[in-house]
Amino acid sequence: MAEDLPLFELKNVSVDYFLSGKSYRAVHNVNLKGHQGETVGIVGESGSGKSSLARALLMLEPISSGSIFFQGTDLQELSSSNLRKLRKHMQVIFQDPDASLNPRRTAGWHLDEVFSIHFSQVPSQKREELIVQVLHTVNLDQTLVSRYPFELSGGQKQRLAIARALLLSPKLLILDEPLSSLDAQLRKSTLNLLKTIQEEEGLGYIFITHDLSTLGAIAQKVAVMYRGSVVELARVHELYSDAAHPYTIALLSCIPIPDPQAERARKTLTFPQHSPILPVGTGCPFAHRCPYATAVCKQSCPPTQEISSGHFVACHYPCPNLIVRQGGSVSSSGPQNCIGPGC
Numbered sequence: 429m430a431e432d433l434p435l436f437e438l439k440n441v442s443v444d445y446f447l448s449g450k451s452y453r454a455v456h457n458v459n460l461k462g463h464q465g466e467t468v469g470i471v472g473e474s475g476s477g478k479s480s481l482a483r484a485l486l487m488l489e490p491i492s493s494g495s496i497f498f499q500g501t502d503l504q505e506l507s508s509s510n511l512r513k514l515r516k517h518m519q520v521i522f523q524d525p526d527a528s529l530n531p532r533r534t535a536g537w538h539l540d541e542v543f544s545i546h547f548s549q550v551p552s553q554k555r556e557e558l559i560v561q562v563l564h565t566v567n568l569d570q571t572l573v574s575r576y577p578f579e580l581s582g583g584q585k586q587r588l589a590i591a592r593a594l595l596l597s598p599k600l601l602i603l604d605e606p607l608s609s610l611d612a613q614l615r616k617s618t619l620n621l622l623k624t625i626q627e628e629e630g631l632g633y634i635f636i637t638h639d640l641s642t643l644g645a646i647a648q649k650v651a652v653m654y655r656g657s658v659v660e661l662a663r664v665h666e667l668y669s670d671a672a673h674p675y676t677i678a679l680l681s682c683i684p685i686p687d688p689q690a691e692r693a694r695k696t697l698t699f700p701q702h703s704p705i706l707p708v709g710t711g712c713p714f715a716h717r718c719p720y721a722t723a724v725c726k727q728s729c730p731p732t733q734e735i736s737s738g739h740f741v742a743c744h745y746p747c748p749n750l751i752v753r754q755g756g757s758v759s760s761s762g763p764q765n766c767i768g769p770g771c
């Protein structure tokens with residue numbers, strides 16, 4: 429594979445859903461790519477289109493427009509049998525591992541099922557060897573193979589789900605809120621496990637979460653989604669230090685501070701709630717919640733602009749100076765006082 433050939437690439441991808449005879453845009457004109465060994469984080473609140481985007485990448489959701497490439501192959505041009513074969517290289521880990529486990533079957537059965545479905549020609553002795561190997565990779569004891577899902581802890585079930593995905597030798601793992609159902613200690617150990625697997629196997633990850641703080645530990649770059657659009661895309665450390673979209677700044681202001689006094693004292697940026705299924709209008713999708721919206725914002729959709737190398741923002745007034753600092757102080761009162769690019 430050419431060094432700069434992306435593992436996956438979405439070009440101007442849109443997804444529409446239909447409800448009561450009307451169409452609603454779940455994903456709007458998204459451009460995103462990731463390389464082998466890289467983790468791309470996707471963050472946003474519920475209903476922002478994160479999971480719809482992942483399903484579109486897997487071609488489980490029909491796209492209304494745009495193109496999706498995996499290792500340079502246009503997925504829309506593949507026959508359904510070739511698409512099925514290629515999907516083995518793109519595996520998904522969901523938030524709730526129980527949803528993908530049969531409560532009446534043992535852990536060993538779930539692992540062996542992968543061979544029964546995809547590699548039925550593999551002899552049983554070889555299957556056992558591969559299962560032992562993958563259990564070792566995810567730090568699970570071999571004795572667990574005879575246990576049923578209800579006999580496993582949340583962390584063990586999530587590791588079992590990861591083991592099943594790894595048996596298919598994927599190149600891309602889509603991790604859809606994989607830590608949400610785990611306690612703090614299990615989150616940390618699962619995150620470390622994912623990093624180790626990535627280093628050893630060179631996998632690409634798409635890490636979907638509503639918690640921006642998690643991404644600092646695993647992602648190289650982060651796409652912030654709001655109502656189906658990527659409103660900001662940057663390298664993770666740049667996003668933390670120089671977020672330029674008001675919505676990203678609001679998300680950053682919600683990250684808890686491990687100091688009760690500072691946490692109580694700080695102000696967070698809060699915006700009115702919205703319905704995720706509102707049709708997209710012509711203006712900025714964030715305009716009805718943004719405290720800095722102007723008449724221009726309500727009339728025209730902001731184009732995505734590159735405000736520094738690799739840092740893209742869809743805002744008429746990208747404002748890297750509007751930073752919510754530790755303790756909650758806001759260093760600028762908005763675009764009017766901003767000296768950043770575009771203001």
Ligand code: SF4
Pocket residue numbers: 673674675712713714715716718719720721722725730742743744745746763
């Ligand atoms: S374009 Fe206007 S409404 Fe949209 S995020 Fe920027 S300042 Fe707010």
